[in-house]
Amino acid sequence: MTRYVLRRLLQLIPVFFGTTFLIYVLVWAVPGDPFSGKCGQTACPPAYIALMTEKFHLDDNIFVQYVKYLGSLFTGDWGETFNGTSVGELIATSYPITLRLAVIAVAIEAVIGLTAGVLTGLRGKGFLDNLVLVSTTFLISLPVFVTAIVLQLALGGNGLGWIEASVSDDPGIGELIVPGIALGSLSMAYVARLARTSIAENRRADYVRTAIAKGQPQSRVVLVHLLRNSVIPVLTFLGTDLGALMGGAIVTEGVFNINGLGGLIFRGIQNRESATVVGVVVLLVLVYLLMSLVVDLLYAVLDPRIRYD
Structure with missing residues (x-):
């Protein structure tokens, strides 16, 4: 290893x-x-x-x-903007907020998407399967900014009044749940479909039939044998999606007035602050590379057939 x-x-x-x-x-x-x-x-x-x-x-x-x-x-110098502001300080201020938002979005899409995919993959055709397919198709067809605006209007002051239209300057986890749902809605649909297909395919595999023939409990067959092998493609998607969500949070952060990396890179592009744009994108590249390494290492944990010599 x-x-x-x-x-x-x-x-x-x-x-x-x-x-x-x-x-x-x-x-x-x-x-x-x-x-x-x-x-x-x-x-x-x-x-x-x-x-x-x-x-x-x-x-x-x-x-x-x-x-x-x-x-x-x-040497730790991320450069300066044309007006002399340190890019490193700008990133240090914005990065934690976007990271929290992206982690919440990944957690939401993993929990809801995996749950929906596993249930429909195990039960096969039926009402639940049709409901998940229709729901995921609906989410995929909607742009993220539409989902964000709908959630803001429905749950904000003009609707149920559960959330504020704009989050605070240093939002906590509670304030970022709804923006996280909006940001992760598209990926959640893909996770559900990917998990559904993987579960449905692997439940007909020989090792699953062997485990059932040995009389192992249904819960063990699903959790230990079926889910561990079926979750690998989903894990690959989720691992790389963290960087994608951090870089693609521009619209969501704009709708909910979140002072994160999305707004920082948008202002950098708008004002032609090249040092800011390069600094943020280099950071996202590092996140992608780190997550790809972590995902590769998790393969051996989930699938005993994979060994790194």
Whole structure:
């Protein structure tokens, strides 16, 4: 296992450099004047442009810029915006909120999606199966922002009055449950369908029939044999979905006025703050790489047939 972990960590190194370089090039190589609008209605003075050009190494070619950026990143310096604000401080303020929101969304989609998928996969055709299929199809067809707005109107002050229309500056878990449902609604539908298909396929497998023939209790057959093997594709989806939800929370955070990474990256794109955009996306790349490693290691825990030598 130790050798496998080391090998996987080494494999992540070229992936990290490749993805971050591509992101850096796409962000900083965007055509246009990077200083447009930075000085109000008037054009920026030459002295300011010269200072910013030197500060962000814009006179160097893109490869040299990237190497210098990595050098600063590895020392803990995430860069600065054009107005001198530390990108690291901006991320440190926004990251915990988005992480809580994404974890809540993953937990909701895992619990509800897995439960619905397992029940329908075990029972087969029937009312519950049709209900889950119709419900998941409905959720898949709805954009996330529509689900978020509907939940806000139905549960907010204009509806049942259970939640506030906007969350606080530092929201707790309770305030993020409804936004988490909205954010994870689409993935929850996919988890339910994926679990349903996997359970229905594996319940006809030889090892399940053997366990039943040996007289093992139904609960043990389902939990120990059937569910452990069927949950692997679902686990893969959930593991990679954490990074996707953190990066895709822009709309949900906007609807509920959440000061997270989504709003930070949106403002960075809108104001052409390239350092902010690159910093946030690099962080999301690290989350993706870490979660992919964790998922690979969990495979051996869930499926005894998988061994890492």
